[in-house]
Amino acid sequence: MDESKRTALVLGATGGVGGAVARALLAHGWAVRGMARDPGKAAAAARNLANGIEWVKGDAMVQDDVVHAAHGTDVIVHGVNPPGYRDWNKLVLPMIDNTIAAARQAGGARIVLPGTIYNFDPAATPVLHENSPQEPRSRKGAIRKELEARLERAARAGEAPALILRAGDFFGPHVRASWFAQAMVAPGKPVKRLTVLNRGVGHSWAYLPDLAETFARLLSAPDLLRTFERVQFEGMWDPDGHRMPEAIAAAVGRPRLLERAFPWWLMQIAAPLGGFPREAVDILPFWRHPVKLDNSRLVALLDAEPRTLLAEALRATLQGMGCLPGAGTAMRRLAA
Template structure:
């Protein structure tokens, strides 16, 4: 692999996690490319300093063309609205693997999920934890990661697993779409949790972690699987307290209508997809970042109070008075 080549293709660069990683890589001196169906829209709303290629992640030839000469491909694309995972997820990773192979063995970088695990049996996830998914989505994610494992070492890969994403630029999230109402002043909080112990990943910290890891390619295994601890809400109330502190008043808290989701889940669409991940809001899951901190020394970490305040300001729920500091080491 061309380890000294610092050119990366970010698939999904117009999205939350992909855009965050693209920005972090640019800060670290990488030349970053993006793939978009609508170039004008991508240039208008996507990260600055990205070289855009017209194409679709579902078309293998488009991905191969955009990946020519890169050393890293960030695979941060998912089906929109939680739909069509069984039809889209695996063909997209196959296209990425083919493009990485055609580029001479570019490293594939994947933001991992916790759906690969049974939350009732795996309260702590490490790189050695057994993957036994309980949902269709989880089964697909396991197969996706297995394809990356089988492609190594010819095509090396880095999986960094994290909890629920939130942060500036992350609008497709439980934080932005369920807990608060984006674009509106805070009046109440919807709490999806049905128990204590939930893992959150603040996007700027997670993106910075990806960039720091890619600055150390010689230390990564051909198939590297790491966990990002992020913010662990041990009592299920830490995020509630942080939102209330940001609002500077005691907002009322309501439970998420899981009963309604279960009732309409048989009709498909978002309710069916959401019902599948309901157990991850019931059982505690923490991510063991021992291997990650062994590589980096420390995990980039922003305090929950600052992370939540900045996220709410970016969503238009607060006055834009919070200034995002550079991620700090814990």
């Protein structure tokens, strides 16, 4: 690790958000460390996407592992989630406690959290501001609220500064765990039809490379940040559920695509059995009510939000998902 560079530990560097932030930090000249239960496997998986990460062995659920991995770092990016989101309600808070402990023992490394909109009541907050009241109506939202509260308490107590960058639903070339990739479009197949989640309702989308670039720019200007900083990423606002489907159709060169509605009714029937249906129903209100993110604080810090043209962003996303002509070859080469 180059000691002349600022150093970030990225927890979840093998995932979509963590991997994107790791790539952005590397591009900005940071030294980046990743932690994985199998460092060799993680390094091989990231070889073509984020070459240059120093991998160390560890588990985010083991505090000593996180403390060891965070030694000598300036920033800890908390981009980790339980595998397959299993036992989310049991594991998320212990994980953030481990990160707080590691940041404290690293001498006050800044903790960075990719925030979500689940902390809020979507029926009551059509526009989210950095200080909008957090009144969640879902299990996941209540946990997210407590997660952020623990970061704020640690920052106010002088243990470790924190940055929360909140955004809407992700899409991007290497994002697999997302509503875009798991519901709207089928990865690895030409796009012939779409599953529509929110016809007639506004929705916020975040192109992950732009969000990751925002993280990197904010972290590269630490003197501008408050001890506890909440910033919001506006991203792409679809005012009525039509803009995203129309843009996807344009990206694949078709005037429009066949559409079908997502089977929310089936999720509601199956929700008592747990698993994905229960998780889907838990956040259903966010597809039934518009929630737009106000990015005033972000613009005050950076002058402008990084923004890729939607057509370009969608072409890159679909290419990376193997949904455009010739993408299959590219996907095989990427995995080699």
